[in-house]
Amino acid sequence: GAVVSQHPSWVICKSGTSVKIECRSLDFQATTMFWYRQFPKQSLMLMATSNEGSKATYEQGVEKDKFLINHASLTLSTLTVTSAHPEDSSFYICSASDTDRARANYGYTFGSGTRLTVV
Amino acid sequence: GENVEQHPSTLSVQEGDSAVIKCTYSDSASNYFPWYKQELGKRPQLIIDIRSNVGEKKDQRIAVTLNKTAKHFSLHITETQPEDSAVYFCAASRGTGGGNKLTFGTGTQLKVEL
Numbered sequence: 001g002a003v004v005s006q007h008p009s010w011v012i013c014k015s016g017t018s019v020k021i022e023c024r025s026l027d028f029q030a031t032t033m034f035w036y037r038q039f040p041k042q043s044l045m046l047m048a049t050s051n052e053g054s055k056a057t058y059e060q061g062v063e064k065d066k067f068l069i070n071h072a073s074l075t076l077s078t079l080t081v082t083s084a085h086p087e088d089s090s091f092y093i094c095s096a097s098d099t100d101r102a103r104a105n106y107g108y109t110f111g112s113g114t115r116l117t118v119v
Numbered sequence: 120g121e122n123v124e125q126h127p128s129t130l131s132v133q134e135g136d137s138a139v140i141k142c143t144y145s146d147s148a149s150n151y152f153p154w155y156k157q158e159l160g161k162r163p164q165l166i167i168d169i170r171s172n173v174g175e176k177k178d179q180r181i182a183v184t185l186n187k188t189a190k191h192f193s194l195h196i197t198e199t200q201p202e203d204s205a206v207y208f209c210a211a212s213r214g215t216g217g218g219n220k221l222t223f224g225t226g227t228q229l230k231v232e233l
Contacts, residue, residue, distance in 0.1 A: 031218075032218045034220060034221065042225075042226070043208060043223045043224065043225050043226050044163065044208070044223045045223075046220055046221070046222065049218055049220055051218070057218075091160070093162060093163075095221065097215045097219075107151075107153060107165055107168060107215050108153070108165075108215060108221055110162040110163055111162065112161070112162050113160070113161070113162050115160065
């Protein structure tokens, strides 16, 4: 089945530093990947749609200069939280669907998530 | 954009009873409706999904119904077990594949008591 690998699974960083999270589709190609943020006891909120070879599309209220997304290949998307602050502490999850139309019927595959703690 | 509402936010049932979670959506173009189970600190796990060309789908103790006219869909879990305790999310999208983004409901904390 489709597998999405996400790293790191958890990270602690100091306020003001940047953190990069990787999301990799292991056995399929994904033209598009999605980045979600989930605060404790809340739902998954879509932050941005990552498009291979082009700029990401950000949801309203998400700062594009703070959450940098790069999707340089059909299997890798990265999210960089720049100048992180304690309020950025959250669970970040990526998701992807197979580019192949037939296999896309399998739905969305999620990464294992990254627990970010900014101190 | 799509807006998905989910009720109830918490649900407590006795082991063996049924549990029902309901969702409504706003985008009439949505045609894919998955349900996810999420345990604390883990990724969402797909438990069942339904597409707009069917009204009901069942997989053992889990079933989902869809009413496209009313724009609502429901998750039914029968013979609940303690291991069913988790947070459940409904979601909706205009289809899988491509740039169709998935919008989640607010979640339901299900607790199955012995």
